[in-house]
Amino acid sequence: MSQEASQPASPYKLFDVALKAKSPLSPHLWRFTFEGPQVGRMATLAPDQRIKIFFPTPQGRPPELVGTPDWYARYKKQDVATRPPMRTYTIRALRAHAGEVDVDFVLHGETGPASTWATRARPGERLQIMAPNAAFEGDAGGYEWKPPQGLRRLLLIADETALPAVAGILEELAALPAPPITELYVETPSEDDAIPLATWPGLSVEWMPRGLEAPGAKMLGAAHRAALPTAGSKAAPVLAEVNVDEAILWDVSAPGDAGFYGWVAGEAAAVLAIRRLLIAERKVDKNALNLMGYWREGRVLD
Ligand SMILES: Cc1cc2nc3c(=O)[nH]c(=O)nc-3n(C[C@H](O)[C@H](O)[C@H](O)COP(=O)(O)OP(=O)(O)OC[C@H]3O[C@@H](n4cnc5c(N)ncnc54)[C@H](O)[C@@H]3O)c2cc1C
Structure with a gap:
């Protein structure tokens, strides 16, 4: 052997x-x-x-x-x-x-x-x-896309670095018998950066060319416009501060309610601002959200 x-x-x-x-x-x-x-x-x-x-x-x-x-x-x-x-x-x-x-x-x-x-x-x-490693029998991890079973409503906000993941997510969902109602917002460097994606009747896609705006500004604008679950009466949780110039912003969901799930990835300062908006202001359950800084403008974080 x-x-x-x-x-x-x-x-x-x-x-x-x-x-x-x-x-x-x-x-x-x-x-x-x-x-x-x-x-x-x-x-x-x-x-x-x-x-x-x-x-x-x-x-x-x-x-x-x-x-x-x-x-x-x-x-x-x-x-x-x-x-x-x-x-x-x-x-x-x-x-x-x-x-x-x-x-x-x-x-x-x-x-x-x-x-x-x-x-x-x-x-x-x-x-x-x-x-x-395919030979490993357990769950090797290294992924955060873990939507609840029977998910009904999904919000995806991404920039070009997270577009490969988003394209794969849409392929997976389009193959389901009943994909969730989904809003997708993608910020891209230019308007020519829109690419073909898998689709279904309940999917709406908004391409957001960045133009001369700062990376992430369009993503934050999308978070303001997105349809969100109705805020509960509970106070929003106190969020731990993350310095996106020194640490990786990586807030991941806990398995939960099938009513709503959000997956947000892109420039870290933008994702941090979206985190504040969604959780502290709009009182979205933080357990229903994945908020991931994929890169940081002006910094090397790996
Ligand atoms: C989980 C995860 C998955 C990712 N998947 C992908 C993927 O599939 N495809 C992909 O292209 N990237 C992906 N990224 C992002 C990628 O890791 C970063 O963009 C990385 O910084 C690129 O390394 P670099 O050597 O080119 O630049 P770095 O040496 O890291 O940075 C040099 C300079 O370039 C800037 N910079 C880095 N990325 C960008 C960018 N996208 N646009 C403009 N300026 C930038 C930095 O701010 C810095 O000023 C992913 C990141 C994570 C965390």
């Missing part, structure tokens, strides 16, 4: 991948298809499944992490000046049988290692991905 077969499978696994193809979905959102000998053993558990991607070192060497159980402690000990940068992305589609995984990258300019790599990348270039 091999050593791997005799060990219990770990929830996550490090995959060596090579870029197979890249193609535009819109001016700022591009699909990257990666392939690798082990990708058949990757798993994805929800449409917002997050993964960690390791990019070439600042010196241009492909990442060469070793996927031992202590990989993270060893990674953190490496000098930031020479270690492969790590960023968080979403599995848009996994074709395990074909050994392929799609990730949709926002090209936001050559301002960070991920977007710089994505802008310049050519097929054949090697990266590494930390993703759920």
Whole structure:
């Protein structure tokens, strides 16, 4: 028996991948298809499944992490000046049988290692991905899309970084016999960044090109307009402060009422403002909301 077969499978696994193809979905959102000998053993558990991607070192060497159980402690000990940068992305589609995984990258300019790599990348270039391990028998986690059974009303507010997850969420819902009444608001860099999405009669979609406005301003405007459940008579809970310049904003729902569920992701300061509006002012049950800062303007948070 091999050593791997005799060990219990770990929830996550490090995959060596090579870029197979890249193609535009819109001016700022591009699909990257990666392939690798082990990708058949990757798993994805929800449409917002997050993964960690390791990019070439600042010196241009492909990442060469070793996927031992202590990989993270060893990674953190490496000098930031020479270690492969790590960023968080979403599995848009996994074709395990074909050994392929799609990730949709926002090209936001050559301002960070991920977007710089994505802008310049050519097929054949090697990266590494930390993703759920199909051999793990439990729930590997790494996703927040957990709508209550029989959900009746859904609110989705996102920017372009969360559009890959939203596209997957809509595909999942459109396949249900009775999808929930859904309002979707998507802020994009430009009006040409709207992409085709799965649909059904109870879905309304509003594309919100940002133009010259600050990232997230349109998302906050949408939260003001969105249809929300009637506020209860209870006082709104006191919200713990989050400094989005130093910490990740990550408020996740608890399984609950099927009447309403909200999933909000995008620029962190905007999501923080939406959190205040929905929970403190509009008294939406915080247990019915996922509020996630996917990036922070002017900061590197990973
Ligand atoms: C759970 C989760 C899932 C995500 N899924 C995806 C995904 O599928 N696709 C995707 O493209 N992104 C996704 N993101 C966002 C992505 O991790 C960030 O945008 C990340 O900062 C990109 O890294 P970078 O190296 O390009 O820039 P960084 O080095 O992190 O930042 C450099 C500069 O670029 C700015 N910046 C970062 N992102 C953006 C942006 N989108 N627009 C404008 N300026 C930006 C920063 O504010 C900073 O000033 C996800 C994030 C999370 C937390």
